[in-house]
Amino acid sequence: MTDVKSPPATAPAPSRPARPTPVRLSPVDLVGLGLLGVRIRKLRAALSALGISIGIATLIVVTAVPASSQAALMQQLSALGTNLLRAQAVSAQGGGEKSALPAESVDMVRRIGPVQRAAAVANTHTTVRRSEHTDPGAYNGVSVLAAHRDLLRTVGGTMASGTFLTRDNDRFPTVVLGSRSAERLGFGALRPGQPAPQVRIADRWFTVIGILRPVPLASDLDHAVLVGWEAARAELGFDGRPTVLYTRARESAVEAVRDVLPATIDPQTPGLVQVSRPSDALAAKRASESAFSALFLGLAGIALLVGGIGVANTMVISVLERRREIGLRRALGAGRGQIRGQFLTESVVLSGFGGAAGVLLGCAAAAGYTTLQDWPLVLSVTTAAATLGGAVLIGVVAGVYPAVRASRLTPTEALAST
Structure with a gap:
C-alpha cells in the first residue's frame, strides 16, 4: 500500500497589531493642552495677545470716544431748544x-x-x-x-x-x-x-x-x-x-x-x-445721530477685521514653528481631533486674554480722553461684554484653518521637517 502523505500544515499568519485608539480628552485636559503653548512660549504668546488687545482696545476707543462726543453734542444741541x-x-x-x-x-x-x-x-x-x-x-x-x-x-x-x-x-x-x-x-x-x-x-x-x-x-x-x-x-x-x-x-x-x-x-x-x-438744531441733531451710527459700524467692522487677521496670522506661524511637536504627538497616538482641539483652544485662549486686556486698556483710554475733553463717558457693561465675546469668537474663526492644517500633518511629514 502506498502511504498517502498529508499536506504540510500551513503556518498561521501573524496578526497585525491593533491601531491604538486615541484617548478622549476631557475639557479640563483640553484647556491645559491649549495653555501648553502659551506657557512654553511666553514672549510669543504675550506679543500675540498684545496684538489682539490693541485691536480690541481700538474697537472700544473708536466706539466709546465718538459716542461720548455725540452725547456731548446732543447736550449742546438740546441746550439750543430743540424741543x-x-x-x-x-x-x-x-x-x-x-x-x-x-x-x-x-x-x-x-x-x-x-x-x-x-x-x-x-x-x-x-x-x-x-x-x-x-x-x-x-x-x-x-x-x-x-x-x-x-x-x-x-x-x-x-x-x-x-x-x-x-x-x-x-x-x-x-x-x-x-x-x-x-x-x-x-x-x-x-x-x-x-x-x-x-x-x-x-x-x-x-x-x-x-x-x-x-x-x-x-x-x-x-x-x-x-x-x-x-x-x-x-x-x-x-x-x-x-x-x-x-x-x-x-x-x-x-x-x-x-x-x-x-x-x-x-x-x-x-x-x-x-x-x-x-x-433747526433738531434737524441737525437727528442728522448727526444717523451719521454717528454709520461711523460706529464702519470703525467697528474695520477693527474686528484687523483683529481677526492678526489672530489667524499668529496661529498659522505657530503651526509652522511647532511641526516637530505635532509629528511627535501624532506618532505617540494623538488623533487629528486632538490636534485640532489643541490649536483651536490655544487660539481661543490667546484671543480671550488679549480681548480682556484690550477691554481694560480701551476703557481706560476712553475714560482718560473723555475726561480731558470734558465729555460724558458713554460706555456700558453690555458693550464691554459683547466686545470680549467678539474677541473669543474671532479666536474661534481665526483658529479653524491653522487647527485643521495642523491636524492634517502626518507624523513622518512633521518629524522630517527641519
Missing part, C-alpha cells in the same frame, strides 16, 4: 395792536400728552422807572411782563443773583429783572443781607428779588421786568390773557405738538396763533 415751541398771538388782517391768547390757553396746552412743561408771559402795557423822579421815556425798550412761576424752567433760564418767582412771593409786588433790563435800570448783583432795591411800575413800588442771566432761548426776556401773575392782576389791572406761550414737549413729538397747538390754544380763531417751527 421748545413759542406761540404768540398775532393781529388779524387790518388790525392794529396784537391780540392776546385766551386766559385758559396754558391749562389747555398742558393737557396735551407729549407736553412736558408750559408757561406764559403777558405784556401789561405799563412802564418801569428807577424812581418817581425819572423820566418814563428813559427806559423805553424795557417791557413789564406778567410771568408764570414755571417760566424759568420752561425756557431753560438761570439766575445771576437772587431768586425767581415762587408760590410764596408771586402774589406780592416783587419783580425779577432780565439781564439787559437790570443794566438799563442800573442794578448790579443782589447781595444777601443788604436792602433789596425797588423799581416803580404804574406809580407803585415793586421790590427786586432776582436778576436773570441772559436767556439764549428767549432773548425777549433779557429786556423784561417780570412780575408775578397774581401780583399783575392785583396791582396792574392785568386781565390774565397771555401774549406769548412757551412749551416744552418730548423731542420725538415736537412736530406733532406744533401742529395741534394753534387749535388747542384758540379753538375759535387758530389762524391768529403763530407757532415757531422746531429749531
Whole structure:
C-alpha cells in the first residue's frame, strides 16, 4: 500500500497589531493642552495677545470716544431748544395792536400728552422807572411782563443773583429783572443781607428779588421786568390773557405738538396763533445721530477685521514653528481631533486674554480722553461684554484653518521637517 502523505500544515499568519485608539480628552485636559503653548512660549504668546488687545482696545476707543462726543453734542444741541415751541398771538388782517391768547390757553396746552412743561408771559402795557423822579421815556425798550412761576424752567433760564418767582412771593409786588433790563435800570448783583432795591411800575413800588442771566432761548426776556401773575392782576389791572406761550414737549413729538397747538390754544380763531417751527438744531441733531451710527459700524467692522487677521496670522506661524511637536504627538497616538482641539483652544485662549486686556486698556483710554475733553463717558457693561465675546469668537474663526492644517500633518511629514 502506498502511504498517502498529508499536506504540510500551513503556518498561521501573524496578526497585525491593533491601531491604538486615541484617548478622549476631557475639557479640563483640553484647556491645559491649549495653555501648553502659551506657557512654553511666553514672549510669543504675550506679543500675540498684545496684538489682539490693541485691536480690541481700538474697537472700544473708536466706539466709546465718538459716542461720548455725540452725547456731548446732543447736550449742546438740546441746550439750543430743540424741543421748545413759542406761540404768540398775532393781529388779524387790518388790525392794529396784537391780540392776546385766551386766559385758559396754558391749562389747555398742558393737557396735551407729549407736553412736558408750559408757561406764559403777558405784556401789561405799563412802564418801569428807577424812581418817581425819572423820566418814563428813559427806559423805553424795557417791557413789564406778567410771568408764570414755571417760566424759568420752561425756557431753560438761570439766575445771576437772587431768586425767581415762587408760590410764596408771586402774589406780592416783587419783580425779577432780565439781564439787559437790570443794566438799563442800573442794578448790579443782589447781595444777601443788604436792602433789596425797588423799581416803580404804574406809580407803585415793586421790590427786586432776582436778576436773570441772559436767556439764549428767549432773548425777549433779557429786556423784561417780570412780575408775578397774581401780583399783575392785583396791582396792574392785568386781565390774565397771555401774549406769548412757551412749551416744552418730548423731542420725538415736537412736530406733532406744533401742529395741534394753534387749535388747542384758540379753538375759535387758530389762524391768529403763530407757532415757531422746531429749531433747526433738531434737524441737525437727528442728522448727526444717523451719521454717528454709520461711523460706529464702519470703525467697528474695520477693527474686528484687523483683529481677526492678526489672530489667524499668529496661529498659522505657530503651526509652522511647532511641526516637530505635532509629528511627535501624532506618532505617540494623538488623533487629528486632538490636534485640532489643541490649536483651536490655544487660539481661543490667546484671543480671550488679549480681548480682556484690550477691554481694560480701551476703557481706560476712553475714560482718560473723555475726561480731558470734558465729555460724558458713554460706555456700558453690555458693550464691554459683547466686545470680549467678539474677541473669543474671532479666536474661534481665526483658529479653524491653522487647527485643521495642523491636524492634517502626518507624523513622518512633521518629524522630517527641519
